[in-house]
Amino acid sequence: MAIQKLLWALFSQLVLLLLFLDFTNAWGLQLGFYRRSCPNVEKIVHTTLHKYISRDLTLAAPLLRMHFHDCFVRGCDGSVLLNSRNCNLAEKDAIPNQTLRGFQVIDAVKSALEKKCPGVVSCADTLALVARDAVSMIGGPFWDVKTGRRDGRVSIASEALTQLPSPFANISQLKENFAAKGLSVKDLVVLSGGHTIGIGHCFIITNRLYNFTGKGDTDPSLDPKYAAALKKKCKPGGDIKAVAEMDPGSFKTFDEDYYTIVAKRRGLFQSDAALLDDVETRAYVQRQSLTHGLNFAHDFADSMIKLGYVGVLTGRRGEIRKRCAFVN
Structure with missing residues (x-):
């Protein structure tokens, strides 16, 4: 009986492992995947991207966010890049993605790759490499990106x-969102650190500032002085294009200041403030705040590598799109 229980336990663990491996499919990725078919792929990506980032540092944040949004829906398969067509509303047009920008940058990089290596490099890999280089170009960490992703053919806004x-x-x-993608609580708090760059739209925080519980109040978890400063930028019923910096003072530079801001209860979104409501995430926030980002760059690189493995298509699954906005 004891042996049977042991065998069953081992079998159960094996099944879970196989399900996980099938879910990520990450074993099909490798460093230097294009070393023969497109040996200069990373140089082409970097050179083309630099032309845009050098002119507009604010592009780094949306390009990082685009990769994140891609991987969280159907895995890192480039589905966020597809245009809506006929009766199908694509991810790109879903409400959370309507504030994404930088699609023209991905198109330019992909076009440069197609000129040198037609039909070889996927849009999913292009996006992963662009996100990495964009972060690196504004002072963030650099990490090795394993390639070999293939592009999905399906993109659904409701997902x-x-x-x-x-x-x-x-x-x-x-925590549930991240766990569903095979990402840990540490990955959650580390990847939230990506909010050290970029802006948030005022319409997202209007209720937090002016009507948090429906009684014309402000979210009590928000530092009162910070709330007052935000109200000067974000008026009730104001300009829908109005924005606020995620990391006031250094929103164009990738650094650890995000955690200092969150520790002071000055996180822009409710999801930022929520990091103080869990023992593990709060401890990480406080540690980074007190140690000026000790290990944050290393942790961010590790978590980005894990993010890039989520639900990838490899081998013969999917396709290599010629244009990222359209299936072949």
């Missing part, structure tokens, strides 16, 4: 709406 972590999410919801 983006239900699967992407919400800026209104509490800590339990965030």
Whole structure:
């Protein structure tokens, strides 16, 4: 009986392992995947991207966010890049993705790759490499990107709406979102550090500032002085294009300041403030705040590598799109 229980336990673990491997399919990725078919792929990506980032540092944040949003829906398969067509509303047009920008950058990089290596490099790999280089170009860490991803053919707006972590999410919801993608609680708090760059749209935080519980109040978890400063930028019923910096003072530079801001209860979104509501995430926030980002760059690189493995298509699955906005 004891042997049977042991065998069953081992079998159960094996099944879970196989399910996980099938879910990520990451073993099909490798460093230097294009070393023969497109040996200069990383140089082409870097050179083309630099032309854009050198002119506009604010592009780094949306390009990083685009990769994140891609991987959280159907895995890192480039589905966020597809245009809506006929009766199908694609991820790109889902409400959480309507503030994404930088698609022209991906198109330019992909076009440069197609000129040198037609039909070889996937849009999913292009996006993963662009996100890495964009972060590196504004002072963030550099990490090795394993390639070999193939592009998906399906993109559904409703999936983006239900699967992407919400800026209104509490800590339990965030942990569930990340766990569903095989990402840990540490990955959650580390990847949230990507908010050290970029901006947030005022319409997302209007209720937090002016009507948090429906009684004309402000979210009590928000530092009062910071709330007052935000109200000067974000008026109730104001300009829908109005924005606020995620990391005031250094939103164009990738650094550890995000954690200092969150520790002071000045995180822009409710999902930022939620990091203080869990023992593990709060400890990480406080540690980075007190140690000026000790190990943050290393941790961020590790978590980005894990993110890039989520649900990838490799081998003969999917396709290599010629244009990222359209299936072949």
